[in-house]
Amino acid sequence: MISKPRGTRDFLPDEKEERVRTYGALRETAKLFGYREVETPTFELAELFIARSGPEVVDQMYTFEDRGGRLLALRPELTASVARMYSAEMRSIPKPLKLFYFGNCYRYERPQKGRYREFAQFGAEVIGNDSPAANADLIGMAFRNIAAVGLDEYVFRIGDLRVLRAILGDDATPEVMRLIDKKDPGLKAVLPDRADAILDSRIDEVRSIVGDDVMAEYDELTGILDAMDVNYEFDVGIARGLDYYNGIVFEADAPALGAEKQVCGGGSYDLGGVVGIEGLKATGFAMGIDRLILAREKDDAVGPIANVYIAALDDAAIPVALSVGQRLRTAGIPTDIGLGSARPNKAIKAALDRGCSSVILIGEDELAANTVTVKDLATKEQTTVPVDSIVDNLS
Numbered sequence: 465m466i467s468k469p470r471g472t473r474d475f476l477p478d479e480k481e482e483r484v485r486t487y488g489a490l491r492e493t494a495k496l497f498g499y500r501e502v503e504t505p506t507f508e509l510a511e512l513f514i515a516r517s518g519p520e521v522v523d524q525m526y527t528f529e530d531r532g533g534r535l536l537a538l539r540p541e542l543t544a545s546v547a548r549m550y551s552a553e554m555r556s557i558p559k560p561l562k563l564f565y566f567g568n569c570y571r572y573e574r575p576q577k578g579r580y581r582e583f584a585q586f587g588a589e590v591i592g593n594d595s596p597a598a599n600a601d602l603i604g605m606a607f608r609n610i611a612a613v614g615l616d617e618y619v620f621r622i623g624d625l626r627v628l629r630a631i632l633g634d635d636a637t638p639e640v641m642r643l644i645d646k647k648d649p650g651l652k653a654v655l656p657d658r659a660d661a662i663l664d665s666r667i668d669e670v671r672s673i674v675g676d677d678v679m680a681e682y683d684e685l686t687g688i689l690d691a692m693d694v695n696y697e698f699d700v701g702i703a704r705g706l707d708y709y710n711g712i713v714f715e716a717d718a719p720a721l722g723a724e725k726q727v728c729g730g731g732s733y734d735l736g737g738v739v740g741i742e743g744l745k746a747t748g749f750a751m752g753i754d755r756l757i758l759a760r761e762k763d764d765a766v767g768p769i770a771n772v773y774i775a776a777l778d779d780a781a782i783p784v785a786l787s788v789g790q791r792l793r794t795a796g797i798p799t800d801i802g803l804g805s806a807r808p809n810k811a812i813k814a815a816l817d818r819g820c821s822s823v824i825l826i827g828e829d830e831l832a833a834n835t836v837t838v839k840d841l842a843t844k845e846q847t848t849v850p851v852d853s854i855v856d857n858l859s
Contacts, residue, residue: 469581470575470581471573471575471580471581471582472580472581472582473580473582482757483584483753483757486613486753486756486757487566487586487753489609489612489613489614490564490566490586490609490612490613490751491564491566492612493605493608493609493612494564494588494605494609496605496608497562497601497604497605497608498562499562499563499564499588499605500562500563500564501563501564501565501566502546502549502563502564502565503565503566503567504539504542504545504546504548504549504565504567505539505545506538506539506567506568507536507537507538507539508536508537508539508544508545508548509534509535509536509537510522510525510527510535510536510537511535512537512544512545512548513525513537513539513540513541513544515544523572524540524571524572524573525537525538525540525570525571525572526538526570526571526572538569538570539567539569539570540569540570540571541569541585541750542565542567542569542585542587542750543587543589543733543748543750546563546565546587546589546748547589547591547739547744547746548739550591550739550744551739551740551741551744554591555741559591559592559593560590560591560592560593560598561589561590561591561592562588562589562590562601563588563589563590563591564586564587564588564589565586565587565588566584566585566586566753567584567585568582568583568584568585569582569583569584569585570582570583571583576724577721577722577724577758578721578724578752578754578755578758579724580754583752583753583754584752584753584754585750585751585752585753586609586750586751586753587748587749587750587751588602588605588606588748588749589746589747589748590602590746590747590748591744591745591746592744592745592746593745594711594712594732594745594746594747596681596684596685596688597688598747599685599711599712599732599747600685600688600689600692600694602730602747602748602749603622603685603689603694603696603712603714604689604692604694606620606714606716606728606730606749606751607620607694607695607696607716609751610716610727610728610751610756613756613757613760614760615718615727615756615759615760616760617718617719617720617759618716618717618718618719618727618759619697619716619717619719620694620695620696620697620714620715620716621696621697621698621699621702621714621715621716621717622682622685622686622689622696622697622698622699622702622712622713622714623665623682623698623699623700623701623702623712623713623714624679624681624682624700624711624712624713625702625703625709625710625711625712625713625731626678626681626710626711627670627674627678627679627682627700628644628662628700628701628702628703630673630674630678631658631661631662631670631673631674631700632655632658635654635655639654640654640655641703642703644662644663644701644703645701645702645703647663647701649663651663658673661673661700662700662701663701665697665698665699665700665701667698667700670698670700681711681712682712685712686698696714699715702714702715702731709731709732709733710732710733710734711731711732711747712731712732712747713730713731713732714728714729714730714731714749715728715729715730716728716729718755718756718759718760720759721755721758721759724755725759726752726755727751727752727755727756727759728749728750728751728752729749729750730747730748730749730750731747731748731749732745732746732747733746733747733748734746768798768818768819768820768821769798769800769818769819769820770798770799770800770818770819770820771797771798771799771820771821771822771858772792772797772798772799772800772820772821772822772823772824772858773799773800773801773802773811773814773815773818773820773822773823773824774788774789774792774799774800774801774802774823774824774826775801775802775806775808775810775811775814775815775823775824775825775826776802776804776805776806776826776827777805777806777807777808777811777825777826777827777828778805778827778828779804779805780828780831781805781826781827781828781830781831782803782804782805784826784830784831784851785801785802785824785826786801788824788826788836788851788854789801791854791855792854792855792858795855795859797855797858797859800818800820802814808825811823811825812839812841815841816841820841821840821841821842822838822839822840822841822858823838823839823841824836824837824838824839824854825837825839830848833848834850834851834852835848835849835850835851836848836849836851836854837849838854838857838858
């Protein structure tokens with residue numbers, strides 16, 4: 465038997481149904497905020513991601529050389545692809561552009577709970593405007609999306625890299641940023657006079673260090689978020705590791721996930737150097753579909769496969785069962801059909817297993833009279849209905 469590659473998964477019908485519901489909730493919320501959906505290729509020129517994240521990202525990517533000698537990569541994330549698409553095809557479209565997208569991404573990492581080598585992301589970008597109003601609109605959408613998928617227990621944290629860099633000054637080295645990003649108490653040995661303010665995100669103490677002017681854009685943003693009823697915490701210690709982030713940053717955590725608790729991350733950035741447009745201002749975020757589903761309380765109730773189940777009680781009734789099913793489906797009524805003959809009790813059990821509300825039985829008597837027997841599985845009532853009236857009866 466051939467097994468699936470390490471770090472990948474198969475989704476059985478119930479799992480796939482849950483993912484489809486999650487995608488639907490995210491998509492509808494994005495549309496409520498005026499965002500439009502886009503899609504980019506699964507693989508890109510590897511240099512796109514190397515330019516964005518540095519040469520070290522190559523070790524985490526699935527790369528291959530095509531027949532033309534070009535180094536390609538399965539996308540490890542989607543923001544760079546969307547920026548490349550904007551640069552190539554969307555420059556003339558009036559801004560700001562509000563875009564969202566779904567896609568599978570690929571990273572060669574050690575698989576663990578909530579982290580896979582193939583994983584799905586939902587993301588959004590507002591391109592051409594990184595003002596406090598634009599950021600508040602995007603963050604409001606992210607906040608609404610987390611609630612829309614049914615996640616109740618989460619913490620939304622917002623920081624500002626301009627504030628963090630003002631605190632650090634010349635101490636903003638990669639090692640210090642790593643300690644901050646990991647909330648490592650070892651930071652106290654490196655920055656004894658400022659570590660507590662960063663690690664504990666004491667906003668009054670941070671304000672006393674950097675001054676009101678440095679805090680101005682954060683204050684303007686959070687004032688708008690307060691008016692939007694977005695709940696958040698101040699976290700000056702959000703240290704995005706990539707140089708192109710330059711302003712507001714935010715994350716959402718689901719404590720139920722333990723160490724791998726982050727379900728959303730984003731911020732303001734400038735990707736002009738990557739895609740050839742200097743000063744391209746944008747704010748975006750990404751959410752991991754797998755972690756969102758893992759974090760929320762699992763709903764054990766399986767959605768109905770169909771509303772109606774049709775059973776032929778003998779082989780002669782199978783063509784009629786398929787014909788009646790076609791009528792119902794044409795009328796927009798989800799219908800499942802037993803593809804062989806069955807006894808009534810077995811047919812009723814099959815209908816109940818599928819979550820159907822009604823079962824239609826067609827046997828010798830029904831064939832002779834050009835009727836069907838409809839049984840309501842909730843009330844147990846059973847009626848005889850002419851075939852020509854079946855759609856009206858079940859609508």
